[in-house]
Amino acid sequence: MTTIGARIEEIAPGRVVLSAPITPHIAQQHGFAHAGATFALGDSAAGYAALSLMPEGTEVLTVEMKINLIAPAAGTRLVAEGEVVKPGRRLVIVRATVRAAAEDGTLRDVALLQGTMIPS
Amino acid sequence: MTTIGARIEEIAPGRVVLSAPITPHIAQQHGFAHAGATFALGDSAAGYAALSLMPEGTEVLTVEMKINLIAPAAGTRLVAEGEVVKPGRRLVIVRATVRAAAEDGTLRDVALLQGTMIPS
Amino acid sequence: MTTIGARIEEIAPGRVVLSAPITPHIAQQHGFAHAGATFALGDSAAGYAALSLMPEGTEVLTVEMKINLIAPAAGTRLVAEGEVVKPGRRLVIVRATVRAAAEDGTLRDVALLQGTMIPS
């Protein structure tokens, strides 16, 4: 997460919000965040959300994740909200929405993720 | 791609191989490449494979991508092989396999991707 | 849809609810609805939701769909709520939630779908 300059914005049980600046570092030729950076932030928010419901010392791994990229990630920051849809001892089902924040603070949905985490 | 130090290993029509070092930069606490880095390399290999079948000057965007992470990405390098499964004017269906290379060059499958690209 | 005895429960712009009885016809050995039937109902609800935002005479096709099955589909009826997350001229992003209704009317989430439709 440090690679993309992410920071934690909010933590609640089963819900975590992360954000990261859209820098040339993670952007493609047009200045939009790359699919890989958008995925990384959304996946991490979902993973932390899963972790927030587990005993201390547990870790989680992504088993599988699907991302739909629905708009160009143009703006100054990416904001990813991860949530647990279905907790479980063996499998945790998660979703995340990634939004791009413009200079003026306006948020626009750019990607939706849905996947599965396991405690490890 | 430069963010994760990726380089092109092979380009053929409809098939592209990329690789990137597994550095602390893209690794999690256990030294395995992070799901985000694995995704980014696989998605890029798939995108370049789609691009390899298009007229010069075209660009492609990921519409959606699914990744199954099947083994820890432990080793010194990630190698991603992207291929076009079904070319199309409107939509291009792609797959990618990401492998981790150990010191001795042994390769191990770590992730499978399947998704859709569009020319833009 | 007639194969699984589905009926329309609600139609609103961008949102459609379908339901179908859980009969031995669509159930596996334990009396739970089969993943295929759950998928079919969710995918259809999502498709009709996409169709509800299009000019009359248009048809839609599923480009890709991901389903997470989160609980056994036990009960008397399946109820699928499809919604358009992001409309578009070329691609429509959809989601659906499938629930199982027990004898007493209690609803339980059994599956989440996320995918892409195209007008055809």
Place this chain on the structure above:
Amino acid sequence: MTTIGARIEEIAPGRVVLSAPITPHIAQQHGFAHAGATFALGDSAAGYAALSLMPEGTEVLTVEMKINLIAPAAGTRLVAEGEVVKPGRRLVIVRATVRAAAEDGTLRDVALLQGTMIPS
């Protein structure tokens, strides 16, 4: 499976082929097999492939499955080939390819599936 008239064509360890007729029963308005039927056959082939590697008496459930529909399922029969990509005690990663057979026996890929099964 009886609902869609499926039959087993081949069984080998980690690989199962199923087929089913494309009847009005499972077809949409244009005579193509519905996405739901295509999914059901592919998911079943993948599930049986997983089962083929397990101790007798075990059952498997689909945790999640992604399908890309790449061509209209036009023809007389659907043929689904499921295979285990990565066996495991807790999770089994599977893929399936669904093809449509024309009158003259020609096969055409119509869908690709990738997902996760668990023993239950």
